[in-house]
Amino acid sequence: MNRLTRSLKFLVLSIVGVCLAVLLALGGTWSHQTVAYAQADDVVTETDDAVGALLDFAELTQNLEKQEGLLTVYSNVDRGEAYLALTPRQFNRNFLLSATLESGLGEAGLFRGWPINDFVMQFRAMPGDRVQVAVPNTYLRNTGGESWQQRLQETSFSDSIIFVVDVVSIDPSTQAKLIDLSTLLMERDLANLTEGLGWALSNYSRNPELSQLESLQMFPENLEVGTVVGFVGGGATDPLAALFSFSLDGIPDSRGFALQVRYSLSALPVNNSYQPRQADERVGYFTTAFRAPQQVRRADPFVRYINRWHLEKQDPQAEMSPPQEPIVFWIENTTPPEYREAIRQGILVWNEAFAAAGFQNAIEARQMPNNATWDPSDVRYNVVRWSDSLSNWAIGFGPSRVNPLTGQILDADVILDANVIRYLRQLYQGRGLDAPNGSEFYLQLCGQRSQTWYLQWLAMQQAGEAGLEMTRNLEGWPTEGSNQRLTDDHCAGYLNAQHNAFGALALSTLSGADFLSEQLDAFIQQYLVALTAHEVGHTLGLRHNFAGSLLLAPEDLNDRELTTAQGLVSSVMDYFPPNVAPPGTEQGEYFPSRLGPYDLWAIEYGYREAPPSPLGRAEQQMLSRILSRSTEPALAYATDEDIFDFIDPESSAWDLSSDPMQYSLWQLDNAQAVWDRLNRLSVNPGEGYGSLRRRVDLVFNYFFSNALTLTDYVGGQRFRRLNPWENRDSTPFEPIAADKQRAALTALSEEVFAADAFDFSSQLINQLAPDRWRHWGVRLTSFPLDYPIYEQVLEVQSVTLSQLFLADRLARVRDLEFRTDAEDVLTLSELYGSMYQSIWSEVMNSDGNPPEISSLRRGLQRHHLNILSNLVLRRTFWDALNAQSFNEFMATLGTIGAPEDARVLARYQLRQMQDDISDALSRDGDSMAITTRAHLEDVRDRIARVLDAPLLGL
Known part of the structure; x- marks a missing residue:
């Protein structure tokens, strides 16, 4: 694949990505909406149907292993059965769910040991022996403590209710409600593997028939569940999907593979003497941030804590002390x-x-x-x-x-x-x-920063912040947010x-x-x-x-x-x-x-x-x-x-x-x-x-x-x-x-x-x-x-x-006179002149010998000419799409939005270049090599056409 083909494919991918980002910014793509409606219909159907009779607790659990610790679970891993028993005090409690790749494919971001997703979740009891699985909204908090403030917040913002599951049985001795944990993990995709594993699985879908529980262990502070998740697919028939698809080299048959996924459920610490520490932008910590909208007297509604371990000295009075827990x-x-x-x-x-x-x-x-x-x-x-x-x-x-x-x-x-x-x-x-x-x-x-910079700039122009985040993720650029920690930490x-x-x-x-x-x-x-x-x-x-x-x-x-x-x-x-x-x-x-x-x-x-x-x-x-x-x-x-x-x-x-x-x-x-x-x-x-x-x-x-x-x-x-x-x-x-x-x-x-x-x-x-x-x-x-x-x-x-000659850089050079009190300032005219002297030195040769311009120099000079011409003509993004080469594409796109002073100076320099080339041709034209003369005549003629062309935007 030649360079232009690669570059155009890269550009097409970027444009499609920008379009998707715009659709997302406007409310989501059709496929996302379809999923949302399907989930909504599914919930309504379950609600309308009469909930089946609860199973007898003794009969259900008689052949299951009981494990107690953080929670209570009844399971038979060999048969793929696991039931989570939730007592009344365990509802509405914050748990941290983490999913990790225990095995990988060795490519496409599917690496052994890599985290997939983690988030806070709650189980919430509902009428009719049903249980909600919810993600509480930790982005907004009531720090004032007044009841009216809490009511206002609860009715202004929403938690995320991701699933509703049936209670299958009730423990008569503890009133614990049993829910099917294996279904929640293996069929409902509790950890959102599809999104967490992202584009790597664009051609594949989870197959519950090929998925199974492997292990289940309950500890005082956490529940650990080992699973195997099967995926099938491998062929992108839809043209849009095919555009973003890729092949996996490390699997023997592209139609399917399996990943071992470890789920960990643990309780969030409560009243453990940990004191959050305020973040400051002068020192670099990852942060946990939330909005406190009720603090109307604060100019900044955000509260930011640094992320750190809980360390306490064994001897609080000592200047140097071992920690209580290293x-x-x-x-x-x-x-x-x-x-x-x-x-x-x-x-x-x-x-x-x-x-x-x-x-x-x-x-x-x-x-x-x-x-x-x-x-x-x-x-x-x-x-x-x-x-x-x-x-x-x-x-x-x-x-x-x-x-x-x-x-x-x-x-x-x-x-x-x-x-x-x-x-x-x-x-x-x-x-x-x-x-x-x-x-x-x-x-x-x-x-090649220029390409990614152009894509990021284009996305911002077309789709605002949504497009910017899309191109950052495409590039692997670190982003902020609770769901972006994998990108943030990737080194x-x-x-x-x-x-x-x-x-x-x-x-x-x-x-x-x-x-x-x-x-x-x-x-x-x-x-x-x-x-x-x-x-x-x-x-x-x-x-x-x-x-x-x-x-x-x-x-x-x-x-x-x-x-x-x-x-x-x-x-x-x-x-x-x-x-x-x-x-x-x-x-x-x-x-x-x-x-x-x-x-x-x-x-x-x-x-x-x-x-x-x-x-x-x-x-x-x-x-x-x-x-x-x-x-x-x-x-x-x-x-x-x-x-x-x-x-x-x-x-x-x-x-x-x-x-x-x-x-x-x-x-x-x-x-x-x-x-x-x-x-x-x-x-x-x-x-x-x-x-x-x-x-x-x-x-x-x-x-x-x-x-x-x-x-x-x-x-x-x-x-x-x-x-x-x-x-x-x-x-x-x-x-x-x-x-x-x-x-x-x-x-x-x-x-x-x-x-x-x-x-x-x-x-x-x-x-x-x-x-x-x-x-x-x-x-x-x-x-x-x-x-x-x-x-x-x-x-x-x-x-x-x-x-x-990036438009942004030209604007910064223009603005330097405003940014310093020094008399010595690099100006746009000096930048232009310096590059002209460097790139066209052969034309200004005055030693009496005819100039000889090599093929590489001719290519560089043509690129410089393209940059100046694009500045003069105010080329647009659509002009860039007609580029005949990658370098021409770069020359066009990089100058979009350049300041007017940059355009005027480019026009002035083209006239100077035209005069210098005309002088060189009249002085040494007959003795020049044919390729050099042809090149200079072509440049002179192109400059004349540019100077005579109408300006865009006038």
Whole structure:
């Protein structure tokens, strides 16, 4: 599939998704409405029919096993029978239902150990021996306590009633009502697996006949039910469904499969002395939020609690004390023994932060015995689980389950994918990453920000916030909300694999035998420690901090004495690439080996205890003292939504050092150095030339990622979360200095846009043959069979150039004069002039020799011309649909909505370009190469047509 076809398919998918989002925003799609009506009709039918006579309790339970604990259950698992007995005091009580994948498919997001859904539910008695299953509305609460306020809230907002079930029998001794638990789980889909597993099951439906109970255990605090859920389908006959469908590579027959699903039902803590802690946007915690509409005197109706564990000191008066109950993480017994110590270190590293908060040994790491009788999915245990998959981008995941009333974390697991090590081992053996199936598609989603930015912008224009959420989910961008925690906590992914792949490739290529023979194990162990620490940080309540890499100056990154004492980053909650030393510099730590200052400070805010005081004043004073340090550079905080529009070049993922520009320039040098060393000898025994082709692709991806970092400096602004009453001398936004922006433009001109920026030997290009295997689990490269070097280079150059001329960026550059009191400001005219000088240098050549413009330069110049023409003509989205290439599509869509000053300057520059080209043709036309002359004549004629064309919107 060629690039234009892939891009158009991606665009079609996006448009269809936007349309679906619009329909959802207007009230739901036809299929959703049909389901809703079917459920409503089903309820009415059950209500109209006379409820059957209750079964005799003794007769019903005589051959069933009785288990007592949190609740009482009667079951015969072999026959698939299970009845839940609910006493009067257990109705209207809050329970937390959790569903976890105990087995998976190793792809499509269906991974062993991954959470599916969790929510608070209640059983509510109804007349006529029926029971409602309800989800109470925790989003709105009456904090005033007055009866009239409660009545107002109850009649203004609704809970969710999801099922009504019949009582099958009543225990005459306790008056407990028995309901059919197996039907509720296996047929009614209590945990909403269909939505929880999402698009992965778009072609499949649950089959109750293939589903069964496997185990049932009742404990004092929880009920654990193991099930097997069968799915059938596999073929999308509807055209719309077929558009979104995909095949599962890891199952032998696409018509069906089974998943083991673990259900856990536990009671929410009540009156357990846990005290919620108020959230503050300057420190990054996941939050539990609700509206208190009766608090009319509050400007903000939301109350926000941080998510954290319940820790209390054994000795409340001591400055340092062990907790009454430590947070215990078990290392699953499926984890390879050689990696358990690194994982243990990644867990225990957080004790340094808790010590700063006054807790001694707050976290324990224990090894799960090989003969353990408990299951890792049991909510009583927090487990670091070792999973396996076919995916190259499922790296790590750190979800937790939280009391939605208080923010107390109740249970947490970390999932590490076995591919974490497999890929690093492959990199050692093969010095490159075997790209996953559809890797180019994942690159478009994850790496090429311009595409996702366009889709998000388009969705916002067409469908408001509903469309924005649709495209965020499509991209895997973290979102907020009680049902989005899986997305919120999902870490690393495809870009993680890409950056770590390049790190191992660069180290093994540039460092020679030292890395291959001595440093590989250290590389793997350091990565596992850092990855585990990152995911455990999520389970402690912490969000990402993409300002966490700004701790050290670039020249200090490889100072081992400094990084082991102070840390490589200020927060392990950042996404950081391997620390690859620039050529000629001795290599330091590859990954952080300890927490940074921000991590210690954030844990102190979340977990330090305050002495009891009236109205919690002591805690408020303590938290204010902690937050007063938030402006310290080492405590800078920027999370997912802060980097969404790439406004701050110094708060982003996959960078390092306090000067990301310098770091990116080093990495561009590293990429070029790796390219120079790749050849036939890079292919190890047992590999084919396809591995060499993938390594070249990998370096292109890495080079492109670092080039985009440079574009963010143009029109960039630093953003910090500040309290206006505590930081009166600072502002949240601070424009990047003009000389720094100019340095970025100069670097792009020299490293990306220059005529000699990419220089590949013909021998290397002719060696880049793809693998020719054709079977499940691989994708045959059929087009283009030869390596598309022209398209690869031009795509890096053109997308980078399009990023510089994004309508949003042009507006920011225009506005810089309003954002700074400095006299030195980068202007739109300077941006335009700088790019013109860089891209059209041949035309302005005055050394007396006729210009020679290579094919790559001609492609880049045409792209620049397209951008300026689109600005002048005010092209629209519908014009973008007529694009003849992906680069043309990018050039059109990115300029939509550009400010009028940008259009006027584009027109001025086209006239200047027309004059310069005319001068060059008249001066050197007869001596030019035919391709150069033809190119310049075509450009001159196209400019004339653009300047004479009527403007849209007038």
